[in-house]
Amino acid sequence: MNTHVDFTQPAPGRRRPRRAAKALTAVAVVAALAVGGAYAAGIGPFADEGPDPEATAEARAFLADWSAGRLPAAAARTTSPDRARQVLSSFTTGLDITRPKLTAKAPKETGDGTVTVPFTARMPITGLGTWTYTSALPLRQQKDGVWKVDWKLSLVHPRLSDTEKFRLEREEDKPVEATDRDGETLSGATHPSLAPVLAQLAARSGGGPRGAVLLVDRASGEVERTEAAFGKKPATKSDGPVRTTLDATWQSAAERALAEADGKNAALVVLRIDDGEILAVANSPASGFNRAVSGTYAPGSTWKIVTSSALLLKGAVAPDDVVDCPKYLTVGKKWQNVETSEHPGATFRKDFTESCNTAFISLRGKLGDGELGDVAKKYFGVGQTWHVGVPSYDGSVPAPRDATEKAASMIGQGRVQANPLIMASVTATAVSGTFHQPSLVPGTEDTTTTTPLPREVVSQLRALMRATVTEGTADVLADLPGEIGAKTGTAEVSDDQDNNGWMVAHRGNVAVACVVEEGVTGGGSAGPVLHSLLSAVPED
Missing domain, CATH: 3.40.710.10 (DD-peptidase/beta-lactamase superfamily)
Incomplete structure (x- = not known):
């Protein structure tokens, strides 16, 4: 059975003694070296201080809100709150994503006033597995001095665009057949608490849930590439139920x-x-x-x-x-x-x-x-x-x-x-x-x-x-x-x-x-x- 789920978005004084003068000179040299070292290390008054920490903090806050499912709060941190809220909701819900884990990396300045914060996305798709990819958040300082995420579809995923979207397809096998140590049939119907165990046995035998995240053309629906695949079909058809050590x-x-x-x-x-x-x-x-x-x-x-x-x-x-x-x-x-x-x-x-x-x-x-x-x-x-x-x-x-x-x-x-x-x-x-x-x-x-x-x-x-x-x-x-x-x-x-x-x-x-x-x-x-x-x- 195939099911399809679409994500649609588009201090002058006396002369000091000679020894004291030498000592002062030595101190001065050390001080100069220390200052020079500081400049060389990039921590002096003309050092490159890197991206504004407030931009990085805003990026991390956006990712934290998205991870926690606080989508309105995440969207409010962008330059297009309404659109961002719609897209984030469609992306996570439409692809059956639960509790994403989004990890920010070191920020970078791009030279045009934008700060970019790369991140790793680990998206758990219900019943299938985790889709992992990398993307980046562009941030731009607004007129009021506040940093916001410069909203673009591609920040959600680099391939998400006005012409391409993602679709989740699932394909399921029949539940695995299993027996207890004496040959008695075990199933989710007869022993409901075994459901997660039987699902794991199905995966062990090469069956169980399978699916894929596909990149498709928005207009035609034509599949352009498979972004992530989960599960695999059994190499051969099972000869019979899986025998277990369980006792009915x-x-x-x-x-x-x-x-x-x-x-x-x-x-x-x-x-x-x-x-x-x-x-x-x-x-x-x-x-x-x-x-x-x-x-x-x-x-x-x-x-x-x-x-x-x-x-x-x-x-x-x-x-x-x-x-x-x-x-x-x-x-x-x-x-x-x-x-x-x-x-x-x-x-x-x-x-x-x-x-x-x-x-x-x-x-x-x-x-x-x-x-x-x-x-x-x-x-x-x-x-x-x-x-x-x-x-x-x-x-x-x-x-x-x-x-x-x-x-x-x-x-x-x-x-x-x-x-x-x-x-x-x-x-x-x-x-x-x-x-x-x-x-x-x-x-x-x-x-x-x-x-x-x-x-x-x-x-x-x-x-x-x-x-x-x-x-x-x-x-x-x-x-x-x-x-x-x-x-x-x-x-x-x-x-x-x-x-x-x-x-x-x-x-x-x-x-x-x-x-x-x-x-x-x-x-x-x-x-x-x-x-x-x-x-x-x-x-x-």
């Missing part, structure tokens, strides 16, 4: 469980502990971004599984060691626990089960600056390249740049980034001792290299996670059968947003992870989701 039963239960997220953006991953095969990937909303696999989130206190591993590996702490849990701790900034709780004289076990931020931060000196990231990569595969079967984000644990950032990394904040796929895998590795690259389709390439966790560390981690269910913050799962272990997490996002809620858990041969955006707490938001999931599928 777990997938259905995961989708129903996300209803417990109360309409908030959420994501969930279920995988097998013994081989990393993914049993369910669920996203809410059901369409759009595959946040479960490709999302980037601070994992919050679920990351304390990795932090605990790093501490236990080097004998820096033991579960029964006393590690005080005060209400507040200042390291660069004032840190506190959820609901400003405190546990004086707590053991490390208690710190883990109650998810005490201040206790974990107090142990930061036990680890080298890059040690947490090294442990994450060496034992848990985080930050290595994973070949899951669809595009995935494989985590990042950069070395902290200062004490505040190191404190943050101890509790899964700062620049530590993960998603439900990563945290489900972290859970599986922690309770089995061995990392298995997660996979969504059989036979994916595995280039990871990891080291098994020592058996003693695994036993300690399992005991800590089990105690979190029986006597800690994950007690929402305590009424379920089986030796369930878990860890909750609350991750700060910004001053303007509620915290994200996290929970990871394991039972039998299954590890699960869930994030609920702006869920406030892990136990209160992700907890009910995992309770629903594990209740629906009692057998692993």
Whole structure:
């Protein structure tokens, strides 16, 4: 099926001693050299100061308004506001462009009173990809002294003119057919939350959305050139549906469980502990971004599984060691626990089960600056390249740049980034001792290299996670059968947003992870989701 979207626009005194005179002469020479150097560097009174900074500032403001969708404001910065508003609107809307990223480069003076500011445009076209090109803004000072963008069609794109315009054409294949591990058909109709996953599988097989931005003659509509092309047709016709590692039963239960997220953006991953095969990937909303696999989130206190591993590996702490849990701790900034709780004289076990931020931060000196990231990569595969079967984000644990950032990394904040796929895998590795690259389709390439966790560390981690269910913050799962272990997490996002809620858990041969955006707490938001999931599928 082809669809067409058109963008249509057209201080006399005594003689000084000889030595003093020499000294003064030397100073004078140095001063002269300094002044000369300044002239040579172009910073003296006759230096070329370059383009007026106000012109550059106006160009950047125009690009910022355009990027943010404030088109009337952007247009008002031009010499032809009405026309500019019409063209900018038609260009972005007609070509299905969302959230353009426009980056200004160094300004130039052209000699005729105009200042030119080149820029790079990255235009995301919905469902297809990003169209990248370069253009330039001409700016001219008006009679009132104000700089404005000298409006021309070509500033939007160099080839846009009174005689040529752009047209977007889309061509779509039928949705990819997929089956679960037992051959049961999977589709967006039967499992709506799989929609972004199935779209990624289609792209992997060479199908999926395709399209192009075409330059056409305004009068005849004749295509003059292809400006950008997206997607590609399959080299050969598929012999059948794509077989996945998914399990229809777990997938259905995961989708129903996300209803417990109360309409908030959420994501969930279920995988097998013994081989990393993914049993369910669920996203809410059901369409759009595959946040479960490709999302980037601070994992919050679920990351304390990795932090605990790093501490236990080097004998820096033991579960029964006393590690005080005060209400507040200042390291660069004032840190506190959820609901400003405190546990004086707590053991490390208690710190883990109650998810005490201040206790974990107090142990930061036990680890080298890059040690947490090294442990994450060496034992848990985080930050290595994973070949899951669809595009995935494989985590990042950069070395902290200062004490505040190191404190943050101890509790899964700062620049530590993960998603439900990563945290489900972290859970599986922690309770089995061995990392298995997660996979969504059989036979994916595995280039990871990891080291098994020592058996003693695994036993300690399992005991800590089990105690979190029986006597800690994950007690929402305590009424379920089986030796369930878990860890909750609350991750700060910004001053303007509620915290994200996290929970990871394991039972039998299954590890699960869930994030609920702006869920406030892990136990209160992700907890009910995992309770629903594990209740629906009692057998692993």
